[in-house]
Amino acid sequence: MNNSKKLIVSHAPHWHNGSSISAKNINIIFATFPALLIGLSYYGIPAVGVIALSIGCAMIAELLMNLAMKREISISDGSAALSGLLLGMLLPASAPWWLVVIGSFLVIVIGKQIFGGIGSNPLNPTLIGYAILMISWKGLLDYNEALLDYDLGFIMSYPLATLKHFGVSAITKYDMINLFMGKQSGGIGTTCGLGLLIGGFYLLLRGFIRWEISLSFLVGVYVSAFLFNISNPEGYASPLFHLLTGNIMLGAFFLATDDTTSPVNFIPMLIFGLGCGIMTVLIRNLGVYYDGVVFAILLMNITNPLLDKIYPKAIGKVVENA
């Protein structure tokens, strides 16, 4: 036998199920389509521009950082594209181009690359970028101000702003079904609860995100909003209203479930999700911001190393043989 080519030797196992980071990210991007397409159909070309620009700039930022830090080119794994896309989905369709560019660079550079790239960022990169924009250019990200020129045939005032400024009595004009179907103002891809739910279920079924986080997030929102609501029905909105408005659906299925910044064990995942949900409602009901999802998730991201201290006992560490 000709031994010109040597046999390949490596460590077991010699098999892999074929999953990869890029496949995972492409699937998550795919899962945003139902909600994203509805958003794009409402807002038209400007929204397409925002999304395209946010994805493109995020990828360019990643490439530039790869080159600057002399590291492996990592734009093909889809992680930068996904972070950019999620930022675009959070922004209003009217966001000026420079805002999108700055946001995308913040997402990649401050959110991810300065920590060492994929897998090393302690905080959700998309939310870091968005939070900086939100604090720096408040007016441009206020959906009521930003979407002033749009009339899409449904109530164009931002539901959460209405709630904050005019109280519970003012929100009776919102029909829950309309809110669920996406007939509300907000970020490009955040409004259609149904679309996000479809995308979220797809990811759950394919095993790309963990049900523990999504479910406990929604439960956290529902339970805490419910407690506020029954303690003072005039002062606080119903839990269903909370669930269907703002960024909660996007947060529960696409933002809180981000791999790197969420826990990996069962109990920590539940605590993390519940924490996100409860913090969101606390910020909405007691804080100054309309929506609390962004800061709630960022806050819970910080608790992550702590939550990591809770991990299950290995098999055989607890001997119970009766």
Add this chain to the structure above:
Amino acid sequence: MKMKSFRGGIHPPGNKEYSEKKPIETFPLPDQVIIPLSQHLGAPCNPVVVEGELVKKGQKIGEGKGFVTAPIHASLSGKVTAIKNFPHPSGKDLPAFLIQSDGKDEWVEGLNSTENFLDLSPEEMKNKIREAGLVGMGGAAFPTMVKLSPPPEKPIDTIILNGVECEPYITADHRLMLEEPHRIIRGLKIIMQILGVSRAFIGIEANKPDAIKMITESLNHEPSVKVVKLKVKYPQGAEKHLIKAILNREVPSGGLPMDVGALVQNVGTVGAIYDAVCLGIPLIERVTTVTGAAIMEAKNLKVRIGTPVRELFQFCGGLTEEAGKVLMGGPMMGIAQHSLDIPVIKGTTGILIIPREKVEKEGFRPCIRCGKCILVCPMKLMPNTIGNFAAKELIEDAEKFHPLDCIECGSCNYVCPAKRPLVHFIRYVKAEIGAKGRKD
């Protein structure tokens, strides 16, 4: 009824169709065999014959010192032409006998058969098992005699036969259960007799209904032995997980099955126990599966210990594609070989050839903390964390996450989207901990 199993695990494609329908063929007498002095866990053997000596089939040629060891025997009659280092399936070059066949294939004298093992005392039977050089034939190659000698404070109440064969591709045990069920059942009765145990289970994965049927029928309503159908899941055949599935007992960390009153034996091993006790034949041949997409015809072969792998390939019609990896064992836990001159040893369950194009050459990426490895780990470990610490050589930090409990099944590696070599990392940590322990 819910089939019994354990938490975690993966579902890789079985790929057993290559060879599961192929009856066991006897491989013809090889011209020469290479018999390593170390084919088991424990002390390696020292030669008891010298270069140039004539040996007969079944003659003891190596004997180890101590308790945890197993003697080795010539697998054919002929002349010992060399005792030197040869490539060993473990990847190292280790001392081995090179025996040239004289073509006569004569048995050594003095092997006496005892059809009725009930006439023998447990000690006599154990001695026969020891002298026959029996080791666990499921791959780990732990000396059988040691397993059969639990200390008195750890009584064994249940014997479990492992017919799971969860490793993809490999079908040696499956064929053995179909073709030689009586050998297996008699072997089982022998160990039940030795240990005075009145309860036994035979665990078989649900993907082998024919084997379940065959064994059940052969048992012929034997009340003390029960066949348990197990869920198809990897690593169902791992000792601790088999005990968990069948008896719902958890083997303590660092402990052995005997700590929970159980004894697990591979079905091939008990077949060999029957040969040793009733026929007096030492372990000189075994059934092994030669399989994979690159081999002309996959086969289950009964081969002499020491037959070079290259000859098995020729017998199976040669390779259709260029071999990329040659594995001793299956794709999950098999050891990649660097040479085709390695011999079949006592623990060789199968030989798998992976074509060159199919070999994954991609590097790995950083851990993205997706938690898939934790989800599948049958030992409830955190392979991601151990792997991350290992990559940074933070051995003491890694140690807190119980790397020593890892059974190296490879499930974490199999599902990792970043393709991180987690088993490699964990083995590295284990080796470093071992080295540190020796230094202290």
